[in-house]
Amino acid sequence: MSAASAEPIVDIRDVHQSFGKVEVLKGISLSVPKGGVVCIIGPSGSGKSTLLRCINGLVPIDQGSIRVADFYVHKLVTDQEKIALRKEVSIIFQQYNLFPHKTALENVMMAPVHVLKENKDEVRVRAVVLLKKVGLSAKADVYPGELSGGQQQRVAIARSLAMRPEVMLFDEVTAALDPETVKEVLNTIRELAQEGMTCMLVTHEMRFARELADVVYFTDGGVIVESGPPAELFDRPVKERTRAFLSQIL
């Protein structure tokens, strides 16, 4: 693999972040090559969501550096600068957060039309294709309130894809879904990863992480305890803490 020589698209170095007096991230470093798939696992409260939020500038960091493509995230101050970054980095949340007053198609079209100022008819064509890709052609004109959780989450993925981001961040996107619908959403993400989208996933789906990830990071208490290819991390964890976590979850 040439990934080692290529410049990583996401480069995080020694990131510290705290909410008030509580230090949530205590020196996180990781990097993702272009087209790479990285999974982050770890117990609740270990700062996984916070890390993803830092990457697209929703949460400011106290120390360290984050670079995504050409953006030095820790140096972005104004809204405009952050907006430029967010055009390249999409985050998808556990709770889908679709806009309830817009149909599925409108949800997908909104950002490209109003943020990227693209031609509405062209965006519509692309949005229809994206909804088809996530298997929801029939639901284009339906409001989020009438969609199941899994369907809403797939619309949310299509909505992010419509921005043609370089990197997609997934924050426990299947955690609120029932086992049946988890599969639909995972299939969608699998396709994306296989098409070469750079993905960072926070997930509790260990089987999925094992199958898809190039590297798995295990975080606890705001630090990365251990990382490695899934086969190593899952089957031969080195650290005691990792072993304890995996034995609980598997």
Place this chain on the structure above:
Amino acid sequence: MSRLRWNDPLPQATDLPVLLPAAARLARNSAAQRATDAFSLHLLPAHGVALLVLFLIGCGWAEAQVQPGQPSILATLWKWTPVLLRGFLFNLAISAVAMAAGTIVGLFLGFAQISLLPPVRKGAWLTTHFFRNAPWLVLLFYCMFLLPFQVTAFGMTIPIPDWIKATLGLSLPVMANVSEIVRGAIQSIPTTQWESAASLAFNRRQTLWMIIFPQCIKRMLPPWMNLYAILTMATVLTSIVGVNEMMGLTRQALSAENRSGLLLAFYSYVLFWFFLYCYPIARWTVRLEARYAVND
């Protein structure tokens, strides 16, 4: 966990993390409730019945005092009805103008209350709370006596009639209440909507206009209609400062008739017209509230 009393503030955190979303939602809803429900009009059919009974008692009372040769109470009421109704239309006109003006300014004030600039935010907060807590009658008097009776501009002298001043006076509390309705509605939208808009690279203004505010409208409609019904009833206050609306005309009619015993019949008759107008609005408000509560 110790038990909460009904008036305790909701806990910011709970020791059961699964309850956090629900706790946040409850806190949000109750905040929105407090913001908009300061005085809510709960008109019931029973109120109409009570009013009717009052009216009948008033008529009986007046009828008992009819002197030989005088027309009956119903004939007297009938005679005055066209005049009184013209006054009532004036009440409605005042309420419509005050509502429109108060709503437009109140919208701006509400948005200013969530401004990111502290001076704007604090100024708007102060203005809102001053006019929201001042008694309506006091505001009315201020407008009547502080505003000039005419303005001279570009060599022209434009008189300001009393009813315009009174309408302005009523639009001030409307403005403050609309401001608070707007703020409450915006803050009742989950922060996750702001977050997901931000992550799609919307700026703050776009987020507010395209994503947050459209979701607010249906939450704002019931308290806004309730405010309108309250305002309509409050327009009778303008009679105190000499505007010839229904209440003022009633007083004039009573003194023209110069008969004892008409008071109760006439005033309950006036009330009845207001009830007739406000009751459907109140019912409709309740229906909307119930519908939105289910759909949320």
